[in-house]
Amino acid sequence: MKKGNFSNLVPPAIVLIVLIVIGMLIKGGGTSTSIVIGKEPLSGLPLSKIGSIVITKNSEQTPSTLTLTRADKQWVVENKNGYPADADRIEKFIREFKDMKVLRELTAGKSQLGRIGLLDPDNASINSATRVSLLEADGKSLIHTLHLGKELSAPGSENQNSQQGFGGFSDRRFIMIDSKRSEIAVVDQTFSNASPEPSDWLNKDFIKVDKPNSIEVIYPGSEATNSWKITKSSDVAEWKLDGTVTDGKVFDAASAPTSPLSSPSFNDLATDTEKAQLDKNATQIKISTFDGLNYHVKVGQTPSGSDRVIQVETTGSLPEKRTPGENEKAEDKVTLDKEWAEKQEELKEKLRKDSAFNVYAYRVSSYTVESILKKRTELLKDKEKEETESPADPPVPFIKPQ
Known part of the structure; x- marks a missing residue:
């Protein structure tokens, strides 16, 4: 091939390449x-x-x-x-x-x-x-x-x-x-x-309350007498109802909502108007946990359908140092300190995640909060009557004649 003929082929080849590239870009x-x-x-x-x-x-x-x-x-x-x-x-x-x-x-x-x-x-x-x-x-x-x-x-x-x-x-x-x-x-x-x-x-991840040790429901206005608070001193302790109980009644721990907001979700974000209404006569739920996290929940009225509007404020007071056990051995200190530090990091991350929801108000299904919003009287049951009569004598066993 002559040099002159080869030179004549180059421009068309370049043009062809450019057209192919443009075509690909036009495709999207x-x-x-x-x-x-x-x-x-x-x-x-x-x-x-x-x-x-x-x-x-x-x-x-x-x-x-x-x-x-x-x-x-x-x-x-x-x-x-x-x-x-x-x-x-x-x-x-x-x-x-x-x-x-x-x-x-x-x-x-x-x-x-x-x-x-x-x-x-x-x-x-x-x-x-x-x-x-x-x-x-x-x-x-x-x-x-x-x-x-x-x-x-x-x-x-x-x-x-x-x-x-x-x-x-x-x-x-x-x-x-x-x-x-x-x-x-x-x-x-x-x-x-x-x-x-x-x-x-929407990402429907939401708060999750673990190991509560205090649960309080505060009703507004004329409903204030329906408010209540229950507490427990340790993981193995029984729940106790604060305040005096009406004669003939006792606290019914089995009917109390002792695992509130353990795995809630939400349906949608509330509107700005719905959020503003929470500052007017909202019912409040206050929950504290053994881990030092606190959840303050405002619950509004039902805007429409079966949803309720809520806003959750999560705060925490986490200790800086571990308190050694009374009979803790020196050789166990390193292991216990490490386990405690790892747990604290988990709690800090949980606090960071849960507190990210503080600025929003949410629409949740009514059953998410209605199981918690019981009235004080619904946590009581009739006191069982003590037996005043002595039990009947046991029957005489039959003895077969020899």
């Missing part, structure tokens, strides 16, 4: 898709590059949008003022896109999108898709847009609707990738977590 985030039956069209989805997820759904003529953002090494729900999101749910959700397999490929005309539920939610509420936008950390660079259409049942299944092919038990779904009608497929995922409801995405 540097990843390409290919609709092939049995293959994963988004197998190259760069999970680590996803910094924002926007879910849009139109069910009542007005699109509702959820925004999840990765901030400070954790996911947050922007719609809830940056409250921590459920990272496990998010990871599972985006991995479903990466792992989905094509069961059927098709191309649809614009007029056919409504039939398979792929109309854009910005333009329609009936037969519209749930739109999922995956963006990079800047919140602007789009990686992929996924339109999720109608769900389907497996062909031949009992739940399949013979006319439309849509059954009651769904195991697959129409999806359109990057708004391209030429890239529509039925995939082996239903993406059931694709909800724009912010409360569905």
